[in-house]
Amino acid sequence: MRQIKQTTRRSIAFYTMIAPWLIVFLSFALFPLVYGFYLSFTNYFGFNLEDLSLVGLKNYQNVFNDKDAMGALGRTFLFAAINVPLGTVIALTLALLLNHNIRGRSVFRTIFYIPSIMPAIVTTMMWKNILFTGNGGILDRIIGFFGLGPVNWLGYDYALFSLVLMSSWGAGGGILIYLAGLKGVPDELYESAAIDGASYMQRLFRITLPLLTPVIFFNVLMGIIGTLQQYLQPILLAGDQLLARPIKPIYLYVVHAFQQIFANQRFAYGMALLWVLFLITLLLTLVVFKTSRLWVFYEDGGD
Amino acid sequence: MKRRILAVLLGLSMIVLAACGTKPTPGGQTTEAAKTTAAEKAGDKTEKETEKATEPAADGQVTIRTTFLEGELSRELLDKFEAENPGIKVVQEAVDDTKMASLLATQDAPDVMRCIGVYDIPTYVTRRIALDLDELMNNSKVIDVDDLLPICHVYRYDGTTVGKGPWYGLPKDWSNDFALFYNKTCFDNANVDLPSDTEPMTWNEVVDLAKKLVIKEGDTTVQYGLAMVENPTMPSFYYLNQYLLSAGEDLSSDDNKSMDFTKPVVGDFLTLWNDAVKSNIGPNPVNNDQTGGSNLFIGDQCAMIVTGYWYSGMIRGNEEASKKTATFGMLPTPMVEGGKRVAPTGSATGGFIYAQTKHKEEAWKFFEWYFGGEPVDDRAKSGWGLPSFRSKMELLPQADDFDKQVYRVTLDELNYGDAFIPINPYLGKAGRPMFEKWVDPFIFDRATLEETMQGMTDDANQTISEMVSVLEG
Numbered sequence: 001m002r003q004i005k006q007t008t009r010r011s012i013a014f015y016t017m018i019a020p021w022l023i024v025f026l027s028f029a030l031f032p033l034v035y036g037f038y039l040s041f042t043n044y045f046g047f048n049l050e051d052l053s054l055v056g057l058k059n060y061q062n063v064f065n066d067k068d069a070m071g072a073l074g075r076t077f078l079f080a081a082i083n084v085p086l087g088t089v090i091a092l093t094l095a096l097l098l099n100h101n102i103r104g105r106s107v108f109r110t111i112f113y114i115p116s117i118m119p120a121i122v123t124t125m126m127w128k129n130i131l132f133t134g135n136g137g138i139l140d141r142i143i144g145f146f147g148l149g150p151v152n153w154l155g156y157d158y159a160l161f162s163l164v165l166m167s168s169w170g171a172g173g174g175i176l177i178y179l180a181g182l183k184g185v186p187d188e189l190y191e192s193a194a195i196d197g198a199s200y201m202q203r204l205f206r207i208t209l210p211l212l213t214p215v216i217f218f219n220v221l222m223g224i225i226g227t228l229q230q231y232l233q234p235i236l237l238a239g240d241q242l243l244a245r246p247i248k249p250i251y252l253y254v255v256h257a258f259q260q261i262f263a264n265q266r267f268a269y270g271m272a273l274l275w276v277l278f279l280i281t282l283l284l285t286l287v288v289f290k291t292s293r294l295w296v297f298y299e300d301g302g303d
Numbered sequence: 304m305k306r307r308i309l310a311v312l313l314g315l316s317m318i319v320l321a322a323c324g325t326k327p328t329p330g331g332q333t334t335e336a337a338k339t340t341a342a343e344k345a346g347d348k349t350e351k352e353t354e355k356a357t358e359p360a361a362d363g364q365v366t367i368r369t370t371f372l373e374g375e376l377s378r379e380l381l382d383k384f385e386a387e388n389p390g391i392k393v394v395q396e397a398v399d400d401t402k403m404a405s406l407l408a409t410q411d412a413p414d415v416m417r418c419i420g421v422y423d424i425p426t427y428v429t430r431r432i433a434l435d436l437d438e439l440m441n442n443s444k445v446i447d448v449d450d451l452l453p454i455c456h457v458y459r460y461d462g463t464t465v466g467k468g469p470w471y472g473l474p475k476d477w478s479n480d481f482a483l484f485y486n487k488t489c490f491d492n493a494n495v496d497l498p499s500d501t502e503p504m505t506w507n508e509v510v511d512l513a514k515k516l517v518i519k520e521g522d523t524t525v526q527y528g529l530a531m532v533e534n535p536t537m538p539s540f541y542y543l544n545q546y547l548l549s550a551g552e553d554l555s556s557d558d559n560k561s562m563d564f565t566k567p568v569v570g571d572f573l574t575l576w577n578d579a580v581k582s583n584i585g586p587n588p589v590n591n592d593q594t595g596g597s598n599l600f601i602g603d604q605c606a607m608i609v610t611g612y613w614y615s616g617m618i619r620g621n622e623e624a625s626k627k628t629a630t631f632g633m634l635p636t637p638m639v640e641g642g643k644r645v646a647p648t649g650s651a652t653g654g655f656i657y658a659q660t661k662h663k664e665e666a667w668k669f670f671e672w673y674f675g676g677e678p679v680d681d682r683a684k685s686g687w688g689l690p691s692f693r694s695k696m697e698l699l700p701q702a703d704d705f706d707k708q709v710y711r712v713t714l715d716e717l718n719y720g721d722a723f724i725p726i727n728p729y730l731g732k733a734g735r736p737m738f739e740k741w742v743d744p745f746i747f748d749r750a751t752l753e754e755t756m757q758g759m760t761d762d763a764n765q766t767i768s769e770m771v772s773v774l775e776g
Contacts, residue, residue, distance in 0.1 A: 045769075049410065135591075135594050
């Protein structure tokens with residue numbers, strides 16, 4: 001009896017503690033999601049809330065018949081396929097470098113981390129107006145030293161490359177997590193390896209990376225989710241207005257949804273677009289989880 | 304295993320949170336944005352106040368919300384209004400296009416809203432968002448309808464034709480937005496004579512003149528011929544509409560339920576501006592010069608800029624430009640070869656009352672004061688736009704030679720300011736991104752002229768048919 005009371009008491013305490021988050025989550029996250037799901041089956045155009053008609057799966061059928069949507073989805077996958085591995089390699093490499101006990105380490109950590117905390121609007125404007133611009137832009141000057149260019153960084157041939165470049169510059173956000181993971185690797189393992197005469201590369205591939213795979217796994221997962229939802233940077237590269245339309249190579253899927261909702265007032269169709277993305281993201285996440293058995297190493301076997 | 308399950312749950316909750324975590328940031332849509340950026344910034348402060356107050360207070364005071372911000376409506380003026388109308392409190396709320404869409408969607412829009420009359424009034428009337436003010440306007444003792452300039456009729460709409468039917472709002476000020484300003488220093492640099500400021504050029508002549516004004520040093524362009532205030536020098540939906548008006552063409556059918564972008568006039572327009580892009584007469588996506596048109600113009604790096612009277616206020620207010628006003632001047636709005644001379648407004652920023660306002664009487668009182676009372680004089684004297692009333696024209700700045708030249712050209716432009724650019728109310732704001740979708744590949748030589756025009760037609764008609772089906776049930 002005493003045990004039950006204690007359990008109940010603990011439950012009450014638990015739910016009381018999480019109540020603020022739970023209320024906000026239910027009101028501002030779950031409810032809009034469910035309501036948006038309902039709207040995706042209607043003809044909602046932003047002004048006919050009192051006169052809605054159910055249209056069944058029409059909006060979802062339109063998603064797969066919409067050439068712009070399918071093209072944007074393919075482009076988004078391509079962007080993710082380049083951006084996520086590249087971002088992972090850059091952040092991991094920088095973290096490994098910064099994990100060495102060198103003079104000024106904290107300064108370098110700060111420098112590499114700054115891009116990830118700067119607002120996207122600031123970084124994009126900086127890249128667009130200082131680095132990418134064709135009027136004395138820094139990138140053109142750099143390649144000019146090698147006798148190359150100039151090139152149109154925001155034109156059809158290089159826009160996707162520029163978006164990847166800009167995203168990679170902000171890859172430092174993952175450094176902190178990798179550094180925390182690196183701190184968790186026991187020193188004894190390195191000491192034993194050193195006694196056995198293991199080289200740096202052997203230690204890296206036999207100790208560091210295997211023990212870091214859970215952290216890599218987490219960052220890859222977050223990277224996939226974030227990249228599939230990318231929309232602000234392509235829009236800002238196109239213009240300084242939110243309804244500016246990026247050129248085709250960087251016209252990504254969520255940009256298309258944003259345009260459908262706010263430029264075309266196709267709210268219901270936009271909801272359908274986003275729910276399709278949600279399901280694709282969910283599916284990809286499950287696939288990554290499945291593959292994790294093959295490459296993620298848990299010290300306790302994952303139990 | 305437990306850890307894996309928890310990790311799966313965590314991952315899923317991240318997806319949910321990330322999906323909900325995106326939020327738009329403020330941004331404008333037309334050339335008016337240049338005038339309102341400061342206003343929007345200032346308005347951010349008052350936005351929070353707004354959320355508190357929409358219902359009548361216990362003392363019977365009614366709070367109305369407006370989207371006119373500090374830059375266009377000072378708190379000092381508002382205090383005066385509130386003192387004269389003790390039962391009304393006005394709060395200012397910063398609203399951009401995306402937030403406006405959300406507020407309208409949730410039927411929580413402010414009582415008196417700022418709008419771009421040319422584009423928004425047909426759209427908002429069709430969607431039953433704007434309140435019919437006809438009776439109030441005609442019976443007003445503050446607003447003299449007979450004194451309004453013809454351009455103000457852009458706020459009238461009968462369901463198919465702009466300029467006819469009931470009044471739905473008024474411009475706070477307006478400009479002949481498709482006129483030109485010149486920079487004499489750049490003309491001198493290129494050894495080119497200034498064109499006439501009494502006879503308009505054709506758009507073809509403008510592009511040809513701009514080509515002569517380009518100066519290059521090696522491969523680098525050091526002076527352009529023509530810029531736009533915010534847009535790159537390229538084909539734009541905004542300029543197409545004036546081109547159509549001058550050519551006497553309308554792409555919409557009589558009932559507005561279809562559009563045809565395959566008409567030859569669209570081809571002429573696209574060909575002309577594609578030539579402008581290829582000739583490198585201004586910053587554009589192909590030369591990838593990201594410098595703003597206004598910066599180039601004021602910095603003596605561009606000879607002409609397409610813009611209206613309001614830009615004279617910009618020149619007077621800019622630290623660098625105000626020191627050399629004698630360098631600048633205004634040219635009449637260009638016309639289409641073989642077309643008629645028109646000097647329409649491209650925006651006519653003004654306001655309307657939300658059809659579902661709970662405080663119609665108080666909103667009208669505020670509207671009447673803002674669009675017909677003391678603020679009208681203040682705005683006219685500032686020189687940042689033309690007044691709505693004929694009798695207020697003389698309040699415009701006329702101090703120095705620059706003011707006088709701009710005033711003289713403007714008075715002549717008024718004779719051609721009674722035409723309204725053709726707007727399809729069902730296409731609404733979707734017109735611009737639709738146009739950009741097809742123009743970008745065209746100027747990058749990724750689509751032919753025919754593909755571009757057909758693509759625009761197909762996309763516009765799809766949007767229109769969906770909107771018509773919703774509105775007509």
